[in-house]
Each structure stands twice: as structure tokens, then as C-alpha cells.
Amino acid sequence: GRPAAISTCPGSVTTSWKRTDYRAMDGHDPKCATFRALPNTKHRLDEIQTDYDGEYSTTMRYVHRWREANRGMPDREGYVRLEWAAGSMQVDFGVARARIAGEMADVHCLVASLPYSNMRLCVALPGENAECLCHGLMLVFEHIGGVPPVIVMDNATGAGRRNAKGEVALTGVFSAFVAHYRLEVRFCNPYSGNEKGSVENAVGFLRRNLMVPPMRAESYGQLSRFMLERCDGLAASSYCPRLPGVPVAEVFDEERAALMPLPSTAFDPVRWESRTADKYGLVDIDSNRYLAGPDSARSKVLAAIRWDTVTLTSPATGELLAEYPRQYGRSRNVEDPALVLPRLAVKPRAWRESSIRPDVPDDIRAWLDSMDEKTLRESLKAIGDACRAAGFDPAMQACGEILRSNRDMGLHADSLTPIALRMRDGEWEYPGGIEEPDLSGYDRFITGTDDGGEER
Template sequence: MHRPQPTRQPGPHVRQDGQPVKQTTGRHSSCRKPKKISDETRNTDLTKNTTMRYVHRWREANRGVPDREGYVRLEWAAGSMQVDFGVARARIAGEMADVHCLVVSLPYSNMRLCVALPGENAECLCHGLMLVFEHIGGVPPVIVMDNATGAGRRNAKGEVALTGVFSAFVAHYRLEVRFCNPYSGNEKGSVENAVGFLRRNLMVPPMRAESYGQLSRFMLERCDGLAASSCCPRLPDVPVAEVFDEERAALMPLPSTAFDPVRWESRTADKYGLVDIDSNRYLAGPDSARSRVLAAIRWDTVTLASPATGELLAEYPRQYGRSRNVEDPAL
């Protein structure tokens, strides 16, 4: 009796079409190089054995030779901040959740801070940075980010167009934002190390909190403790906290008015009065069926209002996920 073979699921190093990622983007073997060279140069006289012998001799001659490319250690001015996201598990309100940790690092003093967020969108990014700015009592003049996730969109030319929320945030805090080159994580190695360091030292075992706000406060308190007990790499005998106290002088003052990271969108409710926002549906009420609804989208709430009168229709906790219906029975 013929038994059908089970379908193998693609692993983390295999694309959806079944090809390994390294096969399409990595280095070529000595057996693959002759075919590739002949295809690119149209040199049909190239033989496989000749190329393989050359590759073998080159590898033997260069085995153990250090990389000929030199490196320069990056020097960061006081107050410069690097920003990146990491994911860790934590228990929020009694349930395990994937927490998106916004990690910032100030390479001059090696100060590392972290806050907890439910996502990596522009609203979460702005809210997390605001928590960090308030905690350190100032605003860094320059922040360096890895990519445009949450901050904007990168086009084919590598240019980044900031989102409306993040663009307003940058203008409000008078920031200079720099983005690393693609596939150049070494340009912000300080925060790359900080993500792993804080995950190992803060999130093991998984932390517990009643809300993301409480978890962020716990994280910032522990980060201050780590800064007091660890030494700055530039000054091995001086704690990070002392060097950071000197670095505070390079920070800009906080604005006198608070920033509200909110995204406004106008949507049309369906025949049930549900409004689709980020693949989740929020009930505005039967009276709003097939009519325009104004939505104020923040990192933790979604507020629905009438665009004509400004009347508040409903307010819900923002959902992170897909295909969820959020309804108020009173409506």
C-alpha cells in the first residue's frame, strides 16, 4: 500500500518556495562558481576543473590570513542615542505575551534603557521614546535607527519617508534622525548589544506586570540598577551611572507642552456600524452604519467620533492582532 509522504514545512532557513535563503543570497561553492562565471561572461571555454583548482589554491594560500579590510572604532558624541526593537516574553495581566521592547543606548556612557510596548508602529515608537525622554530628563539631539519600521517607509532608492505621526514627533522635540544603511547593523552596534544584554538581564525569568505602563516602570528601574553596578567601557573603574550624569549636560531640555502621538483617519462604517482599523473592527454603533467616522488611533486606545459634530461615539482599548471584533454592548 502506497503511503503519501508528509509535506515538509519550510524551516527558518528555507524560503516559501523551498529554496534555502543562503542558497540565493550567500556565497557560491567552488562547483557553482564556474557555471556562474560562464553565464555572466559568456565564456564557453571556461572549464570546471580549472576554476576549482584556482579556488582551491587561493583558499590554501589565504587560509588563516586575517581580513585585509581595516576597521575604525566609531566615536559617538555625548547625547547621541541609538534606538532598536527587541521581542521578549512577559506576563501581562496574568497572560503571557510577546512584548516589543524599545531599547535605547547612549554609546558615550553606555547607558541602556528599555520600555515595554505592544507593537512597533509609529504610535508605540513615539510613546516609548517619550517615556525614555521623561525618565532621563532631556532630549538627545541625535537619534540613530536601524530601519524605517514604525518611523516611515524606505523606497527602492534607500530613501526614508517619515510617517505623519513620527514626523510631527521629530519636529516637536527638535530631533535629528539618522537611519543606518541597509544590512549595516555595525553602524549601531551599541544598541544591538544592549538588546541582548537587557533581554538576558531583565527578562529572565519573564517579568510580571498588570499593564505595559507598569512593566515599563519596572524595566526603567532595573536599567538604573544595572547602570549603577556596571562600568563604562571607556572608563573601566567608573560606573555607567556616573558617566551618564555628566552626559546629561549634552541633552536638550524637554518641551514645555506634551506631545500626543495620535493618528487621525476617516473611515466608513459597514452596515453593522463596524469600522475597520488595522485589520480589526471597532463598533461605532448602528446609527453610524454606512456613514463616515473619524478615528483617533493612539498606541493604547482607539476613539471614534462623528466628523460632522465631533460627538464621541465610542472608545476602546487598541487591539494588536488581526480579525477581531471590539464591541460595546451598550451601543
Template sequence: MHRPQPTRQPGPHVRQDGQPVKQTTGRHSSCRKPKKISDETRNTDLTKNTTMRYVHRWREANRGVPDREGYVRLEWAAGSMQVDFGVARARIAGEMADVHCLVVSLPYSNMRLCVALPGENAECLCHGLMLVFEHIGGVPPVIVMDNATGAGRRNAKGEVALTGVFSAFVAHYRLEVRFCNPYSGNEKGSVENAVGFLRRNLMVPPMRAESYGQLSRLLLERCDGLARDSCCPRLPDVPVAEVFDEERAALMPLPSTAFDPVRWESRTADKYGLVDIDSNRYLAGPDSARSRVLAAIRWDTVTLASPATGELLAEYPRQYGRSRNVEDPALVLPRLAVKPRAWRESSIRPDVPDDIRAWLDSMDEKTLRESLKAIGDACRAAGFDPAMQACGEILRSNRDMGLHADSLTPIALRMRDGEWEYPGGIEEPDLSGYDRFITGTDDGGEER
């Protein structure tokens, strides 16, 4: 199983309170320039007033010079959507994390929406847009984005090649996609402003949620609240929400079938049965060592299957990071039953509850082999957690009975289905009525 990584120390781009800092490069105030020049030239005779006077004269002389290229005021049609990513800190399942916020803006009404995702790859992009489309009840005919959002990559000729997942997404929703020119954020200035606006108004202080799905729902609710409380720039007295209700008419209807943003890849497992996907390794099982494995990669899960038979080998939560090993103990236990001496140094040993681990450590090799095989059979039938619960119940009742497949697997299956009741938790029946009938006394103990 995935081991938690040590807490990252704040770097130069993160404040001590954990909030990201928006850095600007190549831009300094007139007060900052003198120190920077003296640090670079080691000219200690440079005074602050001299530099500030020079900067002031330069600005006065060049203030009236028109921009060589200039800008064109853009008028966006109803239904057009701009898309961009931003990063903010939030607490997910009790741990602080860098949340990649997919922000969309509809410039016609100035409607701004945001969903939370763990990354900025094509699978996350498609999933986030699907959440937005379902929330607004339609599909925009045109979306505008840059080529750094997981949608595609621009080649040397200036052409953008879409990723396979996003290309299928565009075809499914019948979208027209436009990409901005490099270093031209002004071409989608509405969403650029929305990224900072929503970060300041929604993510401060950091939000808390149990999952990315819950955080996305909370963000969308808050975005709706902002739309009701703010006015459209074109119509200063009309709330954004009312203008957006009129803009809905320009949206296309949602498709009748849902889209599955999945990327299929064929990989070769190493000698341990681990498959490398995006710099993380997932266990397909020792039986799959040095063989081909088919991987279905979604935004939140990685599913491994046999390409020959289609048999499901394993399914894991998708990891975002690098150099992590993700293992299902149920796949390792059958191999340990064949090699019980590897139990004490196995990677899944810390995942076993303390009382069960201590009991297995005290067993001889023969009993350990039989017990590991029984646990492996129960894991395949009911899953790892129900199997561990069944092991604990059996050992609490009678430690000398041991772990056997004929008793362990049925209890694990009943625990998985919620049909098992612990002996200590069973409510005893009220037999006082029989006592009164047999003894002929009432509740006070007196004869009737």
C-alpha cells in the first residue's frame, strides 16, 4: 500500500503559513532596483536617490510612447468559455495538498466556476470540464485555452497536437477548441483574472474536504453564491446569475451518454510484477512478472488487467507524485504462502493489524504457511479489510484454533456484506417474562 510521504518544507514559492506566493520575474519597483543593481555590480557607491531619480525621468520620457503592437478589445459571444488552471492549498482527508483548480469563465456574463483536481493531465482536464458541463446543464460551443493544460502540445511549426483522451472528449461533446498564442494570456484575460479572484475569495482560509469530489461540490456552490452577489460588468445593476440564465440558451445540450476519460496503455511488468505508470509503480501481482499488462488510467484510478483474457488483476487509487510503490496486500499474500520466510521482511507486513502480525510472527513455518494461504484465499474472496477483520475476530475468540480457509473465508464474506455480528455486540433477549410465569412473582419479587 502507499506509504505517506514526509511533509514538504515550505520553499521559496510557499509562505510559512503554507499559502502559495504568486511570483513575478523581471519586474521590480524603483525602490527595489538600487539594491539589485548594487548586488549585481558590487557598486557600493550607488545611492538609492540617484537610481530613483533616473527611473522617474525614464518613465516620464516614455510614458506617452504608444505600444508598437497595441491591443484589440474583444467581444465574446454568448456561450464561449475560457479555461485555465490555478494552484491553491487545501486540506484533503486531513492532509494539506496542492490543489489544481480548473477555472472556467464565460466572458459574456462573467460567470466563473471552479473545480478541484489532483493534477493537470488530460484525464483531470476532461473530468473537470465534465463536472462543469453537468453543473451548468449544457456544453459551450467554443472553449479557449492554452496548450499547457494537458489538452495538447504545440510543435515547432506552431501546430497543436491534441492528446488522445482530449481528442476523444472534443469529438464526444462536439466542441470547437481554440488555443491561445504562446505568452499571450491577454487572449483569455477573463479566466486569467478569474483564477486569482476565485483563489482569493474561495480558498482563503484553506478549505477542508474529505475528497476532491466533495471539494469540487463546495467550490461550485460558492461560485454560484458569488454569481448571485456580484453584478455583470456589461450591466452594472444586473447580477451575474441572471445574465448567465439568459446565456444558457446559447449552450448545446449534454450528450445522452456519459464520456469516460480513460487512457489505455500496454506495459511490461518487472520481475516483481510492478508496472510503471507516470513514474509510479503499481503491483499487478507476482504471477504477472515480466509479462504484458493492460492499464486503464483515469484521473483517480489505475486499473490493471490481462490483455489476453481481460481478467481484472488489480485496481488502485491513482498516485500523483514520483517514485511511489502501490501494492495490494491480497496479491502479495499468496506468494508469501509459498515463501513464508519472506514474511518478516515483506512490504505488506506493516499493513497487517498489530495483533494479527504478532500472532503470525510467533508461529512456526508450517503454521505460518497455512495461515498465510488461508488469509490469501479470504482476501481474494472478500478483500483485504474484511479478511483482516475476520482474522481478528477468530483470534480474539480462540487463539489456539488458528486460521483456516474453511472458517476464515465465510466470516470474511459475511463481514464484507455486513451480516456478521460480534458476539459481544449481540443484544440478549429479555427473559423476565418467563421468570415471572415460572415463579409466579411480579417484577418486585412478590407472589401474585
């Protein structure tokens, strides 16, 4: 019962099946996993039936014809037109390119659409996790001056995970967010764009109208402000599909009445996790490692993870150990030089191979490289004390000032720390930058002469 040939699309040449009839192959039919594995169909066929030597293009044409002939029957029944109530919001993520602080980056754009008025809003975020989602929604709520009573999204946005039964389990951060803002959240199928077609269209619309050419900003916060301003401009110049000739901005002004008021207390989208530092004092968070300090090696560390920062504290004492910008990506080590320098003072021979050596300015690094072990130990200790008191950057500025004034004096805590503190507070003025007082009046009073030297 195996056919010798199969006809392809009209006008094409009939191609022979040399050995294998796909429809009879081990009881499989074109809707099985074999045919859904495109573009690896040919390799899957080879795994199931080793004597197959048909052409890949023939396979593709047959699968295309089968799908066209057997496209889902429910689709042929059409769709139900949806009418969204005022205040309902749809949320989804899109990705676009932008220049952040001089570097091109893939920006995750959180897009919110209110179908009743067709108001479309967008903010920029570095990721799509629960912390970023909550922060982005907070920016949108504050911009529109209210909270939508209903939000529709899919479970691919970091809000939760759908289990095998189809139930969505909310993440801890987003669950607290929903309770804080008194929201009703509905989840739809992430592969069914028709269930939230308004925001699906808004993602493409805003990408074309906002992000081309790529926008520039110094931070994600600034980029979000630029985006929201442009969204307001688009709302004023575009028209509501339900009311031709009426700007979206006017319809949205009426829709604001359906929004709930903002809570009086701000929400903090933070995830708390307990971690054990390794022997170097590094803590692994989302596949990146943050330095809690050598003194925290093999100890428990409490991490507060927000969309833009990671804060490490001691669970026993509550002491702040370190705070870093949150990294997005994988396998990065993030270290605060101020935490490494005290350990280097104990082990000065590790200075030349230390991970923070490139962070030290060239002139200071060259001076430290030229010192003997005793002077290096004392200098590193002094720098470490200044870092703990004032921070790394003010300490480096103070080191540079001292070495420019008198390289032979060296670096000592009793002089370095006070200068670093004054530089941190903006109270230090560099030599040459201080205006000398005008003493000409005293000269005239004492000598009785004018500026030209003549007696008065």
C-alpha cells in the first residue's frame, strides 16, 4: 500500500519516494512530533527509519501541504469579538536595541495597553524577571495616576509558572505585588496572540515608532521617562479605533475614572534569599557571583535582590556587607575593591595578581608596584581604612592627591582617611584651585603708597 510517488504543489515536478512513505512510517502521521521538529525533520526521519534517502525539500513541501489541508478545525469557526471594559490592561514584553550609557544593549520593553481607549505605554528594563516586571508596572501606574483593576498577561513574563495541570503559580515577589495593589490577574496562553491582541499589536507599534532609530539614554530610568513622554505624544496624535476622529488621549482621560487609586505606601519589589559564601567570600545569585568579603567566607549571607541592585547583609548582625548593581547575563564576578584591600594588607604578595589591581588608577598602581613589602603592606592597610570610611573612589582621589604633592611621604591612614572623607563630602580643594586673598589694601596702609609705588 505504499505509493510510488506523491504530487507536490501545482506546477511542480512529481518526486518519487524511494523507500519510505511518511504516512505509513511506524504508524506516525504528519501531526506527530516528527513533523513538528522542523527544520530537523530530515534528521528525525533518519532516526526513525534508517533507510530513508528522500529529499529534505520534498519533506518540507509535503508537511506544508498537510498543514494547509488540516489546519486546526476550530480556527475555521472564526473568533469571538472581545469587548474590554474600561480600565482593563494587557501586559507583554518586547525586545529592542538602544544605547544605554554609551553601550548598545538589548532592552526589554514592558508594554502595557488599555484596549478600551487603545492607550499604549512602554518602559525600559534590563530583564524580564519578577522584580523587573513589578518595577515596570509601578512606573506605568505612577505615570497614569492609577491602578487598573484587571491585568491580562501570559505566564512567560516572570509573573509565574504554569504547571502540567495548566495552573499558574505566582512568584513570591509578584504575589506580594498583586496583594499590595489589589489587582485581579488573568493569565492567557502565551502562544495565542488573539487572547491579548491589543498589547501584541502595541509591542510592534511602539517598537517601530519609538525605538527606530535606537534611542539613547544614560540609564534605564531615563530611557523609561523618554519612552513614556513619547507614548503620550503618540496618544495625542493617534485616534481611538472605536471612535474615529477622537484622539486616544481624550478617550483615555475618560477611562481614568475606572482606575483604582494608588496605594499610600510604595511597594518594594525585592526578593530575599539566603546564600552560603564560598571560600573567597563570593555569593552566587542567578549564575553571577558577588563578593560579600573575605571575612564572610563559608558563612551565611542574606541577599536582597531588586531589579537594579543586589544588597548583601549578615543575617546574624544585620550588618551591611556590600551593595552592587545587579548583573544581567551569566558567569560574572562582581567585587568591591574596598572589601579586597584589607585582605591584601594581610597578604601583600598577592597584590600583583589580585583581581582589583586593574581598578586602581595607573599612577597609584605604579607607585604601589615600586614599593617594598613592608611599605606595600602599610600602604594597602591605609587605603583599606580609607575605603571603609569614605569609599573606594574618594580613597583613590586622596591617594592621587598625596602622591602628587609628596611621593616620598607615602600613604598613611592618619592623613589619607581625613582627606578621603573631605573629598567624599566635597570639602577638599586642590592646590592651585584656591584663590589667594587680595592684600594690596594692607600694602597701601602700611607703606603709604599706591599700587604704582608712589607716595600718597
